Amino acid sequence: MIYYAIIKKHPFYMKKNFLIVLLSILALSSCSKDDDVTEELVEEPTTEEPEEEPEEVTLDREDYPIQDFIYQAMNVYYLYKADIPELADGYFTDTNEYVTYLSENPDPENFYYDELISDQDRFSFITDNYIELENSFSGVSKSNGLKFSLVRFSNSNDIFGYVRYVAPNSNASSTIIERGDLFMEVDGTQMTINNYQTLLNQDTYTLNLASVSDNTVSNTGESVTLTKEEGFTENPVYIAKTLDVDGQKIGYLMYNSYVSNFDSELNAAFADFKADGITDLVLDLRYNGGGSVATAIDLTSMITGQFDGQVITKQQWNAEAQAYFESESPESLISRFNSTIYTGTDQEEAINSLNLNRLYVIGTGSTASASELTIIGLRPYIDVKLVGSTTVGKFQASATLYDSSNFGRTNANPDHTYAIQPLIYTYSNANDIVGPATGIIPDFELEEDLTNLGQLGNPDEPLLRLALDQILGKSRSTKRRAGPAYQLVGETDMFSPTYQRMYDNRLPEIKK
Structure with missing residues (x-):
């Protein structure tokens, strides 16, 4: 109370005390800020935990x-x-x-x-459906039965086709279409190098038929609708007949694919030839792109018979496989003439052999693999003459490899249907001759002329006529008249997985 009275009575003291109070407040405020800074300076830094390195993933x-x-x-x-x-x-x-x-x-x-796949490999392939592949090897496919060639006009992208033959009991066989017919349009659309695959891969399509005159191909106004059938089976023994030509019995066999499932039918044809007492055989492989090695060996034994047990081919595998077989199983590298056909079972069927000393083979640019094996395999033993044009030149064999412990069909992985068909060996004949990659050159050259294809099996068909003339000792010019200028583009089965493939039914196991 006394202090208050003095201030109130003396203004100087009031001012002085006010300044003291103000300075005290400022001092306290300054101290508070300094304390905060000090606390911030002495605060311990936060320790960050190091990032954990990701665990290494082990692949399986x-x-x-x-x-x-x-x-x-x-x-x-x-x-x-x-x-x-x-x-x-x-x-x-x-x-x-x-x-x-x-x-x-x-x-x-x-x-x-x-x-x-190597750059030099034209034939190995993979499939995601080995069931379909197995059917194809058995002669079963989705087909309308029409067999044709596709050719390209010179200096043009336009394509036309001509019919080689029609498979019996097929959808096409119930129509008017036949060997020698031409077609340029599918469903009214001109075939070109860019669209022909799409047009012909349809299950059902209509061909607008055409004809050729004075090197010009034009529509006839006729058309044929064809439908592909699932599970169609074609017997590769297309024609087997005995011809009586100038009093000489000559066998003619048109064989279109080496399919083991039809070896009995092939053997039966040779039984008929044998019963007819033929002295020569014309083997027509002009459209045969190959197939089973085992069937090719059987066919060589049917043609001959006097060389049972002797070497037909010698195989050459990759370096490691070759060394393994030479050490562990050298006989597996050899194919020999035999006396029973390959059946894939314990049952044996005796081969009907003709014991021929010469053979005339008709071949073309569609003749490949097992067909070529037949030719070069026989040449060390009998006189084999090729009539026609140069063959494909495919002298490697493949095998179907499955996802199993030994890559065989038994116990294949049930979770998928992938299989591969790689080339596994090449071969030479008994004289160590390897077939040329450029194909086998004909001894008597004559190309098929689409303006004069002739009837297959008829002695007047141009290629058969040429072969018969050689057998009978007749000389004849093989020059053919000029036809339309065109380039072969493909044929019916060119997109089939078995096209121009030769496969070995019996894969020898390699144990590593």
């Missing part, structure tokens, strides 16, 4: 079963293994590196074609 082969199977099969059997560095034994340092390689190739087809 079982995660890539299809790629693993493809690689392992190619590593063992592929003919051109030496061309692919990744297929070399020991190329991968450990399993993880190998599985990483598999994981980088998620698409099986791209993996097969882009990574594992």
Whole structure:
């Protein structure tokens, strides 16, 4: 109370005290801020925990079963293994590196074609449906029965087709279409190099028929509608007949595919030839793109018979496989003349042999693989003459490899239907002659002329006539008159997985 009275009575003291109070407040405020700064300076830094490194993922082969199977099969059997560095034994340092390689190739087809196929290989392939492939090897396919060639006009993208033959009991056989007919349009659309595959791959289509006159192909106004049938089966023994020409019995066999399922029918045809007492045989392989090695061996034995047990071909595999067979199973590298046909079972059927010393074969640019094996396999033993034009030049065999422990069909992985069909060996004949990649050159040259195809099996058909003339010792000019200038583009089965392929039914096992 006394202090208050003094201030109130003396203004100087009031001002002085006010200043003191103000300075005290400012001092306290300053101290508070300094304390905050001090606390911030002495505060311990927060310790950040180091980031954990991701755990290393271990890859598993079982995660890539299809790629693993493809690689392992190619590593063992592929003919051109030496061309692919990744297929070399020991190329991968450990399993993880190998599985990483598999994981980088998620698409099986791209993996097969882009990574594992040699540039010199025209024939190896992969399928995602081996059931369909097996049917094809058995002569079963989706077909309307029309067999044709496709040719391209010179200096043009336009294409026309001509009918080679019509398979019996097919959809096409119930129509008016026949050998020699021409067609340019499918469903009213002109075929070109760009659209013919799409047009002809339809299940049902209509062909507008055409004719040729003065080197000009034009529509006739007629048309034929054809429908492909599932499960159509074609007997490759197309014509088997005995011709009586100038008092001489000559056999004629038009054989269109080496299909083991029809070996009994083939053997029966030779029984008929034998019963007829033929002295010569014309083997027409002009449209035969090949097939089973076993059937080719059987056919050579049917034509002959006097060389039972002797060597027909000698196989050459990749270096590792060849060394294995030479050490463990040298006989598996040899194909020999035999006395029973291949059936794939324990049942045996005696071969009907003709014991011929010469053979005339009709061949063309569609004659390949097992057909060519028949020709060069027989040449060391009998006189084989080729009539027609140069063959394809395909002297490697393939095999179907499945996802199983030994790559055979038994116990194949049930989770998928992938299989591969790689080339596994090439071969020479008994005289160590390897067929030329450019094809076998004819001894008597004559190309088919679409303006004069003739009737198959008729002695006046141009190629058969030429073969018969040689048998009978008649000389005849093989020059053919000029026809329309055109280039062969393809044929009916060119997109089939078995087109111009030769396959070995009996895959010898390699144990590593």
